[in-house]
Amino acid sequence: MEIHLNRVDYIQVGVTSQKTMRLLPALGKKATQKVAIADHDGVLTCFGMKKGEAVPVFKTLPGQKIARMDLGGAAGTPQEKIFVCSGSQVRGFTKKGKQFLTFEANLTESINAMHVSGADLFVCASYIYNHYCDCKDQDYYLSGDKINDITCLTSENLTRLVPVLACQDRVLRVLQGSELAYDIEVPGPPSVLELYNKDGGNDLSAGEEILYGTTDGKIGLVQIGEDSAATKWEIDNDKKKGGILCIDTYDIVGDGVNDILVGRDDGTVEVFGFDSSSEPTLRFEHVLSESVTSIQGGCVGKESYDEVLTATYTGWVTGLTTEPQKTEAGPGDEVRMSKETQSKVEALRAELEQLQVRVLQGREQYQQTSQSSTAVSAVPVFSINDKFTLCQDDASYSLTLEVQTAIDNLLLQSDVPIDLLDVDKNSAVVSFSECDSEPNGNFLLATYRCQANTTRLELKVRSIEGQYGTLQAYVTPRLQPKTCQVRQYQIKPLSLHQRTHSIDQDRPMNRLSLVGQFSFAEIHSWVVFCLPEVPEKTPAGESITFYFHNTFLGTHLEATYCKGEGHFRSDNISTISILSDVLSKEATKRKINLNISYDIDDDSVSHTLKMIHPKLEYQLLLARKVQLIDALKELQVHEGNADFLIPEYRNILDESASLLEEYKKQPAHLERLYGMITDLFIDKFKFKGQNVKTKVSSLLEILDNYDLNSLLNFFNDVDM
């Protein structure tokens, strides 16, 4: 069952954060709903649509940036009170715009997630969770990693309020008072939580189910029980769409079952419906040009037409409505509609003219200050929405940058060798500049000149483990007076590692142990320096264990450490080698004496090679096949048909399209595998105190005529 939704733009406010737009409950059965939206200028706007025009209900004065919004109200009454949080303050407004609550949470950090339920208020600020009832402190919890979102279950089956936290370390933490009840492992860092069937629903488990979305674009449904949870379903992100920013449930298809509305950070809006087997299936997809920060289902533009309402990063409120577009309406309608638009356009033009005059005055004044020797020029900081994440599938980093106004150009600079990959979606003209690694330490200097109206840029970079440094992006938007802002991204020594929940303990492991006069905080900071996805805050307790896996090779790493002692175990000897190099360097920097010991398992090298083997074999075969395609096609043309070819070759011809696509998807995959095998070889003998760099050429020869056994033999037999 497909649905068609037409796009309508309503208004534009300032830059918005995640989950800052809500629809107020409808008054009548078929009446349109009012929209409440809050932005970074601190303005809370409430508006309704009348004859295609946005009519404001109220608008607050500018102030501190608003990070979240929620609706609340006494239990059993319409949830129409608006709560917003900015800084560490929570304010409440009635639907008419009257402020009835100002609550200072007295947190040292800004609130970034909030949930309101009756008289209960739940707020989170990075690692801290606080529960207030009637503005009085109730519970408190300190999470192990950053909290991205919070929601709270209320159900007749549950005896109490159950808050659930979405934490960056890939778990949902279910709380009981100030204590952790249990946690739920999810496949990616969760970024958003939403109650499934929030209005109660009809089946028994209603009100106990939570939808989550992850920063790597996965969605799932979990059922929260008293002391355990069950995953109902998960939707993977095969098509590599953006991360999830917002979720809502609403029956837009009109089949009586609530659909799931999803907004992603690459501008994708999706509607998932349920087929007879209760599996979610994609029913509708639309791509807006910027991050979708909030999504709601309801009725805004025209009564009795349902729609999906979205708010984007730059503050556009856009509806995807079931109301048919005017092209399909009768000729009479068309005239009326264009008259409306006409007046809208005229009003806009008039406003533009006025603004133009004011801007000209502003420019003149600004010019005049440049004559004065005492005046300074301080242009306010523009906001950049950026994300630098490791993609698991191709072991490369994706960098997305989003600015509230069009980007003019971007300068990328790196002090570590990295490869910049081409991204189809990115239409900017890239140009690589000559680099001077001496004396300025540049390994990459590239400019992106953007096409007009580009507010969002997506880039991909590939790093090499062991080479670490900083990637800097200088973003210049098309805004006078022209300024640029620099953002820094760390390329960590073990950049291709990702946190995981558990590792396979049966593999042959190499161990690196450190003993020395260092504090828990010190060794934690070194681990943060080496590995991605480790929380910056020193964990609570005496000691900690983190698990990682290498996204490219699939090898594992276990890091356990406490004050004065650290143990790192990995089946990949290169990982251990990199860690030992970096850690000893860091310790030397702080003049700390380290006692380093190794426990090398020789089997681990063969084990790693055997793990690489299927990947390498597949890649080699693919490369060989792709190489043959053109020649085979020529033969086919020459002979008129392919019947004379052996089945293997005919197969290649038949599959040529998919082979080529596969090959194109993973550029330099083979070279990367070769590089890692070479590292493995060098590192194996490094731990034996032998330098085998001279033998690398013979290794490469063996790789050129690859065969697992001869490679294993070479690793074992090399006579030093």
Next chain:
Amino acid sequence: VFSIVSVLKLFPAALKPATLTLATYAWLARQLGTMLVPIFTLKLNHKINPRMVTVGKFDGVHPCLTAATQAGKVFIHNPHARGQRPVTHRLSQSTQDSDISLLNINQAVTCLTAGTLGPNTTGDTLLVGSQTNLLAYDVHDNADIFYREVTDGANAIVMGKLGDIPNPLAIIGGNCALQGFDYEGNDHFWTVTGDNVRSLVLCDFTGDGKNELLVGSEDFDIRVFKEDELLSEMTENETVTSLCHMHGSRFGYALANGTVGVYDRTARYWRIKSKNHAMSIHAFDLNADGVVELITGWSNGKIDARSDRTGEVIFKDNFSSSVAGVVEGDYRLDGQQQLICCSIEGEVRGYLPASKDLKGNLMDTSSEQDLIRELSQRRQNLLLELRNYEENAKTNSGVGVIPANTQLQTALSVRPATEAQKAHVELSISTPNETIIRAVLIFAEGIFEGESHVVHPSAQNLSGCVRVPIVPPKDIPVDLHIKAFVGGKISTQFHVFEITRQLPRFSMYDIAVDSSVAPPSGRVAFSINDRPQRVVMWLNQNFLLPEGVDSPDVTFTSLRGGGLLSISMASNGQITLRTDDIDLAGDLVQSLASFLAIEDLSAEADFPGYFEELRTTLTEVDEFHSVHQKLTAAMADHSNYIRNMLVQAEDARLMGDMITMKKRYRELYDLNRDLINEYKIRSNNHNALLACLKSVNQAIQRAGRLRVGKPKNQVISACRDAIKSNNVNALFRVMRAGTASS
């Protein structure tokens, strides 16, 4: 002559949607959300070489899509008349697809086109060019019209009438040379151009009702020839890969760096640059507004149609692989031209121009919505700017603050080579106060590897002054668009200063002269009727002179070659340029002549060093020619030998004499190896010959560039005559004196 039956089954399954009526099509369009959908789609199952696609009516009636494919073949797609084609000579039926005939060229095809060439032919003639030959072929009669050897190769081809030449010509562009053949294969037009030709188009550039020839070449120039007279030169910043005529004097162009744009005469209307490459461009009125749009097929499979005035996209579609060619033809034989786009994998789509009721709006989003969105976006931008000024007035501290009177100073100067650094032009950028320059971005065309150059000092090397060495590879004037990020040492937000500086054409010449360097032996002398002050003005505008000069007698050191360049002007208006670099002399003459608006200028020249080189090259050409002939003879011998050997071997096999057979086959194997080796020698010889011929063509072009207007054309045609008659001495006489006589 086709029977009714064959017309009836014109559109078999391959052209599926063709039976749709316009009404259903409009309905379909609305359903799909796009307003323009392909009217037919074909999968040809043959690869298509990029830019080698054309449509020809070889029988005078039925248009056939014709394209070069792998293995030196050309395929002709003719869905209109089945089962009537004779299979002889070059043509053979493809067994994969009965609508396709294959034409065996046996050489890698480099270009092809179709059109009316002969005066009394019924259908179009197909012309196929390769690196060594040009074939004119009558597909309908299945016969060669002519087959000519072209030593300069054929990189591009165009067919049509040129200037006053009465017969239509097939004009090919090769290595620095242009050649036009009539239907009998006679060479009616020949001239040279600056570099390897990559694209050609005929259009009435001057508006005199006669066609001029536009030539795009690898030296980034678009040249306009009125027959063999060079009318104008437009310098672009990359190899010109495609040209197409739009309407009137307007034409579209595409460059190897992903730029496409439109010129009207010598003025560029618009251009856009993409990170993808434009594979093919074509003019077609897709929105039926009476004006053609520029249709571009891109390397990523995208097709877009852009307004010829603004470059605004009015339609786009996507193929799954790179586009190979964009052509047009009445492929459905219903009197309407379709735009036909082909991908390199052999997918073909045809688009019909939009019907009138779409009102030129081919995109699926409503334009009103877009207008409102655009206006709101502008409002938002103005509001943001206003906020910038308001906040600026309020706050007086914070990060990224700089004194309001900060001004950026830029200076250009010539720096001769030192031990540490090559000779370069130095652009120094500095701030007058304690602010620092975090990074400098310079966007400029044609002087950097990409389109930009970045200087990003490391944190410890930050200062208020940045020196950027620039080495322009060619003598061209360049606009440097400089963006400097200015702020404090620990700022995260910087002010961006944007300045444009022009680098003069001859910037790599230093006025400081080392007296020990020997004076140049090459010179060119000519007379002008202008005051010396005007020459001084030209000098000051085109060279980087720190203090300027006040006399037209100056000497420079070339920073590229190291030699000297001296310019002197006698009281009678005779100017003498002394340099050993004939290219530089040509550039100077052309630049000065255009500055002084001189239309015709003859000159005497002598470049002993260069001429000596050319003489050697000419002897080499002769040698390579004779080697070529010898090798060809040897090859003929060998092939006879092979034939004998094969017969003997097969005889032995039939006789059951396996020992002899084995021996013969072994010999045959050895002979085969010899042949391969010989082939390698031959191809090396051929490549060397090509390089020599190219440099001879270039020499003629260079001799021409020392003159302007008519004298220039005279030199080029006189040189050509001298080469034709193999008179080397006459050639040098022409190059020196400018005429063949005396």
